[in-house]
Amino acid sequence: xxxxxxxxxxxxxxxxxxxxxxxxxxxxxxxxxxxxxxxxxxxxxxxxxxxxxxxxxxxxxxxxxxxxxxxxxxxxxxxxxxxxxxxxxxxxxxxxxxxxxxxxxxxxxxxxxxxxxxxxxxxxxxxxxxxxxxxxxxxxxxxxxxxxxxxxxxxxxxxxxxxxxxxxxxxxxxxxxxxxxxxxxxxxxxxxxxxxxxxxxxxxxxxxxxxxxxxxxxxxxxxxxxxxxxxxxxxxxxxxxxxxxxxxxxxxxxxxxxxxxxxxxxxx
Amino acid sequence: xxxxxxxxxxxxxxxxxxxxxxxxxxxxxxxxxxxxxxxxxxxxxxxxxxxxxxxxxxxxxxxxxxxxxxxxxxxxxxxxxxxxxxxxxxxxxxxxxxxxxxxxxxxxxxxxxxxxxxxxxxxxxxxxxxxxxxxxxxxxxxxxxxxxxxxxxxxxxxxxxxxxxxxxxxxxxxxxxxxxxxxxxxxxxxxxxxxxxxxxxxxxxxxxxxxxxxxxxxxxxxxxxxxxxxxxxxxxxxxxxxxxxxxxxxxxxxxxxxxxxxxxxxxxxxxxxxxxxxxxxxxxxxxxxxxxxxxxxxxxxxxxxxxxxxxxxxxxxxxxxxxxxxxxxxxxxxxxxxxxxxxxxxxxxxxxxx
Amino acid sequence: xxxxxxxxxxxxxxxxxxxxxxxxxxxxxxxxxxxxxxxxxxxxxxxxxxxxxxxxxxxxxxxxxxxxxxxxxxxxxxxxxxxxxxxxxxxxxxxxxxxxxxxxxxxxxxxxxxxxxxxxxxxxxxxxxxxxxxxxxxxxxxxxxxxxxxxxxxxxxxxxxxxxxxxxxxxxxxxxxxxxxxxxxxxxxxxxxxxxxxxxxxxxxxxxxxxxxxxxxxxxxxxxxxxxxxxxxxxxxxxxxxxxxxxxxxxxxxxxxxxxxxxxxxxxxxxxxxxxxxxxxxxxxxxxxxxxxxxxxxxxxxxxxxxxxxxxxxxxxxxxx
Numbered sequence: 001x002x003x004x005x006x007x008x009x010x011x012x013x014x015x016x017x018x019x020x021x022x023x024x025x026x027x028x029x030x031x032x033x034x035x036x037x038x039x040x041x042x043x044x045x046x047x048x049x050x051x052x053x054x055x056x057x058x059x060x061x062x063x064x065x066x067x068x069x070x071x072x073x074x075x076x077x078x079x080x081x082x083x084x085x086x087x088x089x090x091x092x093x094x095x096x097x098x099x100x101x102x103x104x105x106x107x108x109x110x111x112x113x114x115x116x117x118x119x120x121x122x123x124x125x126x127x128x129x130x131x132x133x134x135x136x137x138x139x140x141x142x143x144x145x146x147x148x149x150x151x152x153x154x155x156x157x158x159x160x161x162x163x164x165x166x167x168x169x170x171x172x173x174x175x176x177x178x179x180x181x182x183x184x185x186x187x188x189x190x191x192x193x194x195x196x197x198x199x200x201x202x203x204x205x206x207x208x209x210x211x212x213x214x215x216x217x218x219x220x221x222x223x224x225x226x227x228x229x230x231x232x233x234x235x236x237x238x239x240x241x242x243x244x245x246x247x248x249x250x251x252x253x254x255x256x257x258x259x260x261x262x263x264x265x266x267x268x
Numbered sequence: 269x270x271x272x273x274x275x276x277x278x279x280x281x282x283x284x285x286x287x288x289x290x291x292x293x294x295x296x297x298x299x300x301x302x303x304x305x306x307x308x309x310x311x312x313x314x315x316x317x318x319x320x321x322x323x324x325x326x327x328x329x330x331x332x333x334x335x336x337x338x339x340x341x342x343x344x345x346x347x348x349x350x351x352x353x354x355x356x357x358x359x360x361x362x363x364x365x366x367x368x369x370x371x372x373x374x375x376x377x378x379x380x381x382x383x384x385x386x387x388x389x390x391x392x393x394x395x396x397x398x399x400x401x402x403x404x405x406x407x408x409x410x411x412x413x414x415x416x417x418x419x420x421x422x423x424x425x426x427x428x429x430x431x432x433x434x435x436x437x438x439x440x441x442x443x444x445x446x447x448x449x450x451x452x453x454x455x456x457x458x459x460x461x462x463x464x465x466x467x468x469x470x471x472x473x474x475x476x477x478x479x480x481x482x483x484x485x486x487x488x489x490x491x492x493x494x495x496x497x498x499x500x501x502x503x504x505x506x507x508x509x510x511x512x513x514x515x516x517x518x519x520x521x522x523x524x525x526x527x528x529x530x531x532x533x534x535x536x537x538x539x540x541x542x543x544x545x546x547x548x549x550x551x552x553x554x555x556x557x558x559x560x561x562x563x564x565x566x567x568x569x570x571x572x573x574x575x576x577x578x579x580x581x582x583x584x585x586x587x588x589x590x591x592x593x594x595x596x597x598x599x600x601x602x603x604x605x606x607x608x609x610x611x612x613x614x615x616x617x618x619x620x621x622x
Numbered sequence: 623x624x625x626x627x628x629x630x631x632x633x634x635x636x637x638x639x640x641x642x643x644x645x646x647x648x649x650x651x652x653x654x655x656x657x658x659x660x661x662x663x664x665x666x667x668x669x670x671x672x673x674x675x676x677x678x679x680x681x682x683x684x685x686x687x688x689x690x691x692x693x694x695x696x697x698x699x700x701x702x703x704x705x706x707x708x709x710x711x712x713x714x715x716x717x718x719x720x721x722x723x724x725x726x727x728x729x730x731x732x733x734x735x736x737x738x739x740x741x742x743x744x745x746x747x748x749x750x751x752x753x754x755x756x757x758x759x760x761x762x763x764x765x766x767x768x769x770x771x772x773x774x775x776x777x778x779x780x781x782x783x784x785x786x787x788x789x790x791x792x793x794x795x796x797x798x799x800x801x802x803x804x805x806x807x808x809x810x811x812x813x814x815x816x817x818x819x820x821x822x823x824x825x826x827x828x829x830x831x832x833x834x835x836x837x838x839x840x841x842x843x844x845x846x847x848x849x850x851x852x853x854x855x856x857x858x859x860x861x862x863x864x865x866x867x868x869x870x871x872x873x874x875x876x877x878x879x880x881x882x883x884x885x886x887x888x889x890x891x892x893x894x895x896x897x898x899x900x901x902x903x904x905x906x907x908x909x910x911x912x913x914x915x916x917x918x919x920x921x922x923x924x925x926x927x928x929x930x931x932x933x934x935x936x937x938x939x940x941x942x943x
Contacts, residue, residue: 003753011750014743014827017820018769021780028783037788077669084665088658089648101670105677109881109925111898112918115905116680119687123680144676147669163649167329168362170349170650172376172427182375186366205773207884212905222773229779229888238783241776249768256764329650348652 022245029238046235050243053236059224066135066220067203070142075196077143078150079188085151086158105148114212117141121213133215141213142203149202150195157191197255279340279430280304281326281463286335288321288487295321296332297487305430308457308464310474313484314510319467322484323433326465327356339430350379355424356433359440361416363408369419370395370404376427394426397456414445425460434466438473450476471511475499483507504621505546514548514618515592521545527617531587534564535614546620551581551595553616556602561611568592570606584610687915698911706916722900726920729897732886733879736818737826740875741868743819744826748834748867751827763831770824778888781817782808785889809891817885825874833867865939869932877925897921 029047033040050056085098105113117137124131131137161184169179207222214223221244228237281303288296295318303309311319324330326337328349337344344352355376363372373394377387395401398418408416417437424432434453438446454477457464468474474481475495483490483498483506491498491507502508505516519529521540526533527547534547557565571591572583575598582594582602594610602608645654688706693699712723751762769777785791785807795801807813842859850858861868883898897917904914 003749007746007750010743010746014747014823015765017743017816018766018823021777021784021820022769022772024784024789025776025780037783037786077672080665081669084662084667087649088662088666090662098666098670101673101678104681105673107877107925107929109878109898109921111881111883111901112681112684112922113677115901115914115918116677116684118905119683119911120676120680123683140676144673147673151669164358164360164362165364167349167650168356168358168364169375169379170329171327171354171356172423173350173379174375175350175379176651178379182378183364201771205771207773207775212902222775225773225779226775229775229782233779233783241780244776245768245772248771249765252764252768252771253761256760260760327650328652329647331645331647349647349650 022241025238026242026245029235029242031235031238034235035232046239047243050236050239055219055224056221056236056240059219059221062135062218063204063220063222066138066142066218067200070139070146070203071196071200073139073143074146074199075150075192078147078195078199079154079192081147082151082154082158086155102148102151105145106152110206110208111212113145114141114209117144117209118212133213133218135215135218137213137215138210138218138220141209142206145209146199146202149198150192153195153198154188154191157188157194161187279463281431282336282338283322283326284336284338286322286325286332286337288318288325288330288332295487296325299335299488301482301489301492303463303465305463306461308454308466308477308479310466310468310478310481311484312468312471312474312481312510313490314469316486317484318487319484320435323356323435323465323467326431327354327433328352353430354433355427355429355431356435357417357420357424357437359435359437361408361420363416363419363423365408367407368404369400369406369408369411372408372419373423373426375423380427390426394422397425397459398422413440414449417441417449421456425456425462428460429462431463431465434464436468437466438468438470446473447476453477483510500550501618502548502620505548508548508618508620512550514550515554516620517547517549517590519545519547529587530590531566531568534612534617536617536619537614538619540619542622545622548618548620549592549612549616551593552579553613554592554594555611555613556582556594556596556600557609557611560609564612564614564617566592566610566612568608568610570602570604570608573602573604584608586610684915684918687912688919690912690915692910692912706913709913710916710920725895725897725900728895729880729921730924732814732818732882732896733876736815736822736879737872737876739815739819740822740826741830741871744823744830744871745864747823747827748830751831752834752837763828766824766827769820774821774884775888777821778817778885781813781820781889785813785816808889809894811890811894813889814886814894817889818879818882821882821885822875822879825878826871829870829874830864830867832870833864837863862939865936869936869939873929873932876928880924880928881921 028037030042030044031037031039032043032045081102085095090098117140121131121133121137121140165183166179169183174182205222206220207226210220210223211226214220219227221240225237225241228234281301283302284300286296286299287294295316299318299322311322313319321330325332326344328344328347331345339353344354364375367375370391374387374391377390382390392401395404398421400415400418400422403411403415403419408419411419417440420437437453438449441449450473453464453466457477466474466477475498478495480493481495481498482492485506490510491503493501498507499511502511502514508514508516517527517529517534519527519534519540521527521536521543523539523543525536525539527536527540528534529547536547540547555561560567566586568584568586570582571585574581574583577598579598580596580600580602582596584592584594586592592610596602645652646658647653648658687698689702689704691699691701691703691705710722710726712719712721747766751759751766754762783789787804787806792801792805792807795807796803796805801807837860841863842855845855845859881898883896883902886894886896887899887902897920901914901917901921904910904917908914
């Protein structure tokens with residue numbers, strides 16, 4: 001199959017669009033000029049400064065804590081939801097409604113989710129001071145939209161496992177606990193982990209919801225970068241951004257590589 | 269074992285009065301069967317006749333609306349599936365993809381917390397019997413269809429169940445493999461002396477392996493007998509048609525041992541119990557004669573001749589619009605368009621119930 | 623009836639549920655309906671309760687909020703009014719103005735044009751990747767995916783940097799006389815489009831790729847064989863087969879684009895307002911939540927409209943095949 005000559009050209013254009021700005025930032029992160037963009041000479045100073053920058057470290061820590069806690073919560077809730085939906089013979093109207101409910105956060109624009117959460121917290125604040133803008137609201141907000149993603153991933157994995165195996169296990173004297181422990185969970189684990197990773201990534205990256213829902217002490221990395229862009233960007237931010245981009249690239253390439261190795265020598 | 273025999277008598281399976289409906293469709297009607305210990309029984313019938321449903325009821329995956337299933341006196345229906353001393357070989361084999369073959373086979377023993385040493389020994393024996401010992405460390409997706417089936421069998425047999433249920437186990441295998449497996453199943457059943465209940469829609473398979481065939485039709489038993497009985501002496505149209513290519517002859521019988529059909533009168537050994545019904549005769553029982561036979565001779569025209577390797581199949585037109593299928597030896601010389609005499613020996617004429 | 627033990631109960635005693643309700647079988651598991659659905663409800667209820675409290679109820683509240691009034695000092699007064707809707711349509715205290723309608727229009731146009739541009743670039747990209755040797759494909763797809771996993775703020779401010787007055791791109795534009803000397807290439811409409819397209823491109827390429835990968839080239843050859851010209855071959859041989867991917871890509875690009883505000887905020891400047899910015903303002907500095915809710919409602923309705931329209935198209939395509 002030969003492609004017309006303009007196809008590779010357009011493809012390269014697309015790739016360029018995706019990476020050129022990021023490249024620019026990477027280059028600037030090594031620029032010794034503090035203000036402005038004229039080239040002053042190569043330096044890794046900003047990386048060193050970044051690592052010791054209090055605000056950056058604190059924001060990174062917040063992002064991490066937020067990510068871990070919300071992912072754990074969302075994975076538990078989402079997995080239970082997937083299991084409850086899949087392993088109970090709900091009537092059709094219930095299944096359709098659940099489908100809709102689960103897909104809602106995925107198709108709704110971020111900003112609508114954000115204002116819904118803001119509204120929810122405003123109301124709940126009347127009832128308990130725990131809901132004032134801060135880490136707690138951030139965690140709750142992130143968990144709320146992560147649940148759907150976990151549920152979708154785990155559900156699809158559950159349906160591939162199929163009914164036969166559960167019956168076969170029953171036939172082979174396994175009680176319910178044993179079926180879960182020895183048949184279902186081992187096969188479900190990859191799905192649960194995939195869902196958790198997805199949720200974690202989404203949390204780390206989130207800006208819009210965090211922007212609306214956060215409070216003064218709970219800055220995450222994306223929020224920090226945004227604030228700093230408003231004020232006047234510093235090269236430490238360039239360094240930070242480059243690190244994030246490279247880290248993401250390595251992580252995704254690693255995942256792709258693992259998956260490719262898995263399909264070459266399948267485990268199941 | 270989870271079911272202890274009340275005495276040392278072998279455990280017979282007694283099924284009585286089973287009714288089962290799925291919504292508006294009644295799948296089993298008042299089914300009752302007694303299966304003595306150690307018998308190889310086949311439930312044979314077309315799809316939808318309820319044979320798989322009955323199997324699942326015995327296994328514990330369905331509950332009948334009415335009826336009883338007792339194994340040697342114990343009420344099986346009171347036990348959940350995982351407490352019944354019954355194992356199933358599924359049509360899809362249902363092997364656990366995340367476990368190796370040896371772990372698959374050991375699964376039932378581990379569920380019952382059989383000590384490790386005994387488990388290893390029994391698993392090894394089962395794998396040897398099924399000749400899959402060299403596959404022990406492999407995963408199901410690395411096996412061929414035939415190998416998977418052996419694993420499924422080993423996984424079931426290692427538990428020494430009282431009854432082994434097989435749900436169309438050979439539907440996914442090619443013809444040659446099927447013959448091999450049929451022989452093996454027979455051998456294993458003899459060796460283990462376990463009651464086997466096989467479900468299939470393939471009558472050749474049923475005849476090859478069973479001690480006893482139960483032909484099912486729309487939720488009831490159409491005929492219950494040995495393979496020979498069912499094949500040679502079908503009692504109804506349905507059974508006759510299902511078991512092989514029988515020639516069906518609609519006829520009237522006025523009460524004498526003579527039946528009148530579309531191409532003449534045929535002598536019967538005894539009067540038929542109906543005034544209007546069907547006779548059947550197997551293609552191999554109809555003789556081609558040079559001259560008019562003494563009894564039950566029919567004149568016909570050979571309209572088709574098909575060579576089948578070990579016999580010729582002739583389609584012979586008799587009477588208006590009726591054709592009889594006849595099997596002859598491979599060395600017979602006939603040709604199409606030839607007029608021949610056919611003899612339908614009275615003893616080979618089967619009087620069907622309907 | 624018969625069973626006096628259910629799979630639920632490991633001890634041999636009769637549990638309350640088995641005593642009062644008929645036993646059913648589910649997955650070979652003897653249980654009763656209360657057990658089965660009770661357990662299911664518990665598993666499902668936790669997550670749904672959470673989402674109900676923090677998402678579904680508030681969304682319902684927002685829809686109601688769109689018809690409420692703004693209180694004196696910025697709170698919410700729950701008196702029914704059409705004021706918000708009419709304000710969105712242009713009628714406010716100062717008479718009619720096109721302002722808000724312009725914002726709505728701009729958002730839709732931006733989303734539509736972005737989607738079209740992404741499709742124009744993304745479709746060839748999908749083909750190009752599919753044409754690469756099998757080993758390279760996962761890597762290329764990963765490369766396409768990476769920017770989408772990087773924070774939107776980073777990607778957008780990267781454009782700010784790239785388009786800065788002292789960077790090569792601006793330098794070239796200045797020398798070509800496209801912009802005055804010393805000016806940067808943002809905030810401009812072009813910058814916004816650059817930002818949008820590069821942000822949404824991965825979401826276009828990936829669904830398109832899944833369709834392109836499954837392409838049955840024999841159909842294309844069949845079209846050629848039947849003397850179809852290049853355009854017809856493309857339309858019937860390729861495009862028809864890629865419909866599912868095309869529709870998915872359109873949905874995944876158009877709808878998020880509708881709600882964007884970060885990119886227009888950072889690359890478009892204060893004059894380039896979209897619905898997202900409007901909502902942000904109302905919930906932020908302007909403190910007019912009812913009006914913000916109305917704008918949000920518009921966004922939701924526009925998204926649903928797009929989903930529904932695309933569903934119709936996809937059903938028609940599916941019916942055709």
